[in-house]
Amino acid sequence: MLKTLLPAAAGALMLLAGEAVAQTDAVHTIPRFTFESGATMENMKVGYTTWGKLNAARDNAILLVPGTSSGRLFAASYIGPGKAFDPEKHFIIGADPIGGGASTKPADGMGPDFPRYGIRDMVRAQHHLVTEGLGLNRLLAVGGSSMGSFQGLEWGVTYPDIPKGLILWVPAARSDRRFQTIVDTVEAMITLDPGWQGGRYAKNPTEGIRRAGIVYFPWLYSDAYLTGPAFRDDAVFDKAKFAFGEGWAANWDAVSILWRYHASRNHDVSKPYGGDMAAALGRVKATALIVASSSDRVIYPDLTAEMLTHLPKVNYLRIETDKGHLATSQPEGTPEWAAANARTRAFIARLASGE
Numbered sequence: 001m002l003k004t005l006l007p008a009a010a011g012a013l014m015l016l017a018g019e020a021v022a023q024t025d026a027v028h029t030i031p032r033f034t035f036e037s038g039a040t041m042e043n044m045k046v047g048y049t050t051w052g053k054l055n056a057a058r059d060n061a062i063l064l065v066p067g068t069s070s071g072r073l074f075a076a077s078y079i080g081p082g083k084a085f086d087p088e089k090h091f092i093i094g095a096d097p098i099g100g101g102a103s104t105k106p107a108d109g110m111g112p113d114f115p116r117y118g119i120r121d122m123v124r125a126q127h128h129l130v131t132e133g134l135g136l137n138r139l140l141a142v143g144g145s146s147m148g149s150f151q152g153l154e155w156g157v158t159y160p161d162i163p164k165g166l167i168l169w170v171p172a173a174r175s176d177r178r179f180q181t182i183v184d185t186v187e188a189m190i191t192l193d194p195g196w197q198g199g200r201y202a203k204n205p206t207e208g209i210r211r212a213g214i215v216y217f218p219w220l221y222s223d224a225y226l227t228g229p230a231f232r233d234d235a236v237f238d239k240a241k242f243a244f245g246e247g248w249a250a251n252w253d254a255v256s257i258l259w260r261y262h263a264s265r266n267h268d269v270s271k272p273y274g275g276d277m278a279a280a281l282g283r284v285k286a287t288a289l290i291v292a293s294s295s296d297r298v299i300y301p302d303l304t305a306e307m308l309t310h311l312p313k314v315n316y317l318r319i320e321t322d323k324g325h326l327a328t329s330q331p332e333g334t335p336e337w338a339a340a341n342a343r344t345r346a347f348i349a350r351l352a353s354g355e
Contacts, residue, residue, distance in 0.1 A: 022087060024050045027102055028133035030125060039115035046129045047102020048072060048095045051079055052087030054136075060352065061091040061139050063130060063155075063163075065122070067146035068264045069248060069257060071101040074145065077332040084344035089352070090140065095129060097122040097151065099260045106255040112199030116259060119147070119267045123154040130162075140351055141286075143167030143344075145328050146298070147264045153307075156284035157269055165351040166288040167344055169328040170296055172303040173277060173310075174268035179298060182219055183265040186212040190254050199255050206249040209257065213245020220244075222295035225322040281310035289315045289347040291340050293327035317343045 026048055033044035049072050054061060062085060066074035072094035078084040085092050096103040098117050103125075106114035130136050142155040142163045149171030156166050193208025195201050217240075218226060231237040248257060270280040288311050292304045308314055319339045321327045330336040 022051060025102070026050070028129040030128050030132075033125060033128075035115045035121050036118055037115060041104065041115065043104075044098070044125060045102070045104045046095060046098075046125050046133070048093055048129060050094075051085070051092040052090055054091045058136060059138050059140060060089065061093060061130075061134070061136055062167075062348070063126065063139055063142045064092065064094045065097060065126065065142070065144040065148045065151040066094075067144070067148050068260055069100075069252065070145075070148075072096045074148070075143075077337065078341055078344070084341045084348065086345075090348070093130070093134070095126050097147075097260075097263075098125050099263070100252070100256060106259055107253040111255050114255065114259060116262060118263050119150045119154055119269075120158070120272075122263070123151050123158060126151070126155075127159060127162075137162065139163045141165035141167050141348060143169070145169035146171070146325065147267075150264065150267050150269070153269050153281070153284070156286045156288070157280055160283050160285040163286045165347065166284070166286045167291075167347065168288055168307070169291045169340060170293050170299055170325055171290055171307065172299045173281065173307050174270065174303070175265050176300070176303060178300065180265050182216065182298075183261045185215050186261060187258055189215055190258060193254075196254065201254065204249075204253045209249040209252065209254055210242070210245035213248045214241055217241050217244045219297050219324075220326050221324040222297065222322045224295065225324065228322065277306060278310045281307065282312065284311055284313075287313040287315065287351070289317070289344065291317045291319065291328060291343060293324060293336075294318055294320045295322050295324045296327070298325040315343075315347055 028046045028048065030044040030046065033041050064075050064085070066072065075085060075094065079087065079092060081088050098121055099105045130139065139162050142152045144152050149168040152166045152168050153173055155163050189212035190196060190205065190208040193205035195203060195205035196208060231240065270277040273279040290304065290307060308316060317339065319327050319336055321336050323330055323336055327336045328340045
């Protein structure tokens, strides 16, 4: 989540390595957007990248949405001929959610005056892109990891007649107090930086962002991995520990990353239904693929069980791994990547065949 973030939340942070073929970048503009809070914004931009082409029936589109601190290219290593997301067969859309990447974000100039947004705001903006921008009324699937799973489930709940399938990697239907506390600590590290200045800084408070990354780092992996062969050398461990925060500092300004993690922290797909998770997930008509990690400490087993219990149609894979919440973010060719790629490819093939 967090990365995923969290648990979707934030989930996030998964910039996957690898470049996919023949991609096209574009920006869709929403003339007037109203947030769930009631705040409004003119000319809301939604950045996106596409691969492949629509078929004659216009029913082969797959929307991919990222984890908390990732962007529209998060699944690049899974995109390509013969891979899970095959541009020779499908029209693939990678979208930047509100608040980051090529979409409208606090760093564009509003800073802390940028409206606090949530997952449902992200999905309504994506819906405008898909229906008004691309002219589609059906999607073969909506997929994402961590916070991307929050968005995917919201698509299934709010627009049940549009996606045929949901691809949910290291997913949850809501944030919980464990993840919320992690985000609160991340926020404390950033806002304690003297350069924070209430969010009205002239220079990005990168030291606070770096230290926040150190706080989040150990939650992303299992203890077995953190104490195993990969990090037996203290210097290698320290480099990895600091690299996470360095990545945040290089790619995000402080307000933008905080607002994004707030969206993950505060999400609960059941909130509009009085907290009734069965009622919320019972609205989903799509078949869901859940790919979980056996060692995830951001998304705990009870959160996965909640989805397995209440989603009407589920295909489930548990990846046995020590890579924790980052299981599906491992490099191409690793066992984790291979497992997620194979199951997702097979799932999409069944959706496309009408099974």
